[in-house]
Amino acid sequence: MKTTEKITDAELEIMKVLWNRKSLTLNEIVGELSKEEPKNKSTIKTLLYRLIDKKMVKSVQKNKKENEYKPLISEKKYLKNANENFLEKLYDGNVDHMLLNFVEDKKITKEEIEKLLKIIDE
Amino acid sequence: MKTTEKITDAELEIMKVLWNRKSLTLNEIVGELSKEEPKNKSTIKTLLYRLIDKKMVKSVQKNKKENEYKPLISEKKYLKNANENFLEKLYDGNVDHMLLNFVEDKKITKEEIEKLLKIIDE
DNA sequence: AAATTTGGATTACAGTTGTAAACTATAAAT
DNA sequence: ATTTATAGTTTACAACTGTAATCCAAATTT
Numbered sequence: 001m002k003t004t005e006k007i008t009d010a011e012l013e014i015m016k017v018l019w020n021r022k023s024l025t026l027n028e029i030v031g032e033l034s035k036e037e038p039k040n041k042s043t044i045k046t047l048l049y050r051l052i053d054k055k056m057v058k059s060v061q062k063n064k065k066e067n068e069y070k071p072l073i074s075e076k077k078y079l080k081n082a083n084e085n086f087l088e089k090l091y092d093g094n095v096d097h098m099l100l101n102f103v104e105d106k107k108i109t110k111e112e113i114e115k116l117l118k119i120i121d122e
Numbered sequence: 123m124k125t126t127e128k129i130t131d132a133e134l135e136i137m138k139v140l141w142n143r144k145s146l147t148l149n150e151i152v153g154e155l156s157k158e159e160p161k162n163k164s165t166i167k168t169l170l171y172r173l174i175d176k177k178m179v180k181s182v183q184k185n186k187k188e189n190e191y192k193p194l195i196s197e198k199k200y201l202k203n204a205n206e207n208f209l210e211k212l213y214d215g216n217v218d219h220m221l222l223n224f225v226e227d228k229k230i231t232k233e234e235i236e237k238l239l240k241i242i243d244e
Numbered sequence: 245a246a247a248t249t250t251g252g253a254t255t256a257c258a259g260t261t262g263t264a265a266a267c268t269a270t271a272a273a274t
Numbered sequence: 275a276t277t278t279a280t281a282g283t284t285t286a287c288a289a290c291t292g293t294a295a296t297c298c299a300a301a302t303t304t
Binding site: 128131132162163164165167168169172186187 | 266
């Protein structure tokens, strides 16, 4: 089961805006990411290039001056992989153990679980 | 909420054996870690030293020749922190979203949820 | 047409991480 | 007492990461 190529934390922030909006120019990405605190455009360029190298993002000419960047991997697929890695690394793949910890830390409440049960019985 | 100092993947493997056995000498650690595939003792030494630097492990003289290494942070506390980081980084802290993904990926089944409900009603 | 701006592309650089060798002092063996 | 082995400690080094500057070529402005 080939592991999806690793995305670093900083790169992930880029992917998140691409997943949200499907396709964006550099400036749009910078704009999105700078909503909280302004981000350096040069840094974002680098991250974008690294994602392109990793085949996570593709770059398509949009107009004379700008390219558009599009995610090549879906958020779902990425999350699936990340979930598995997390579970394996911290809980040796034991979901029960993981859930129990979340419940103990009050991250998961009874209400949440019941809600989940309902959804499963869809 | 000061974040617990970061433990890297390789360091985590060391912590895991310490958490399991409470206190071990270098050779015992190497032994534990080498059950699957042999590990380089020198590498393990480095990781141990880094953990000591980070105040995650302390070193106590055991006998004339050897020290004993003990975890300074509990597994529970580490996991709590790691859970929070994971949740925040990938799901913006939204547990429901996370759970739903695990369910979709068949990582969590209905049985598991019902088991969990029982435990909560302890 | 020349100057300026700007996105795309490359290069830089320090800190972290995985991996391991080198060095040192002392316990154990001879 | 001398040699040898080894735990403890320090140093090394390349790949990866976060951050950003520099370079280049084309579009836009003057």
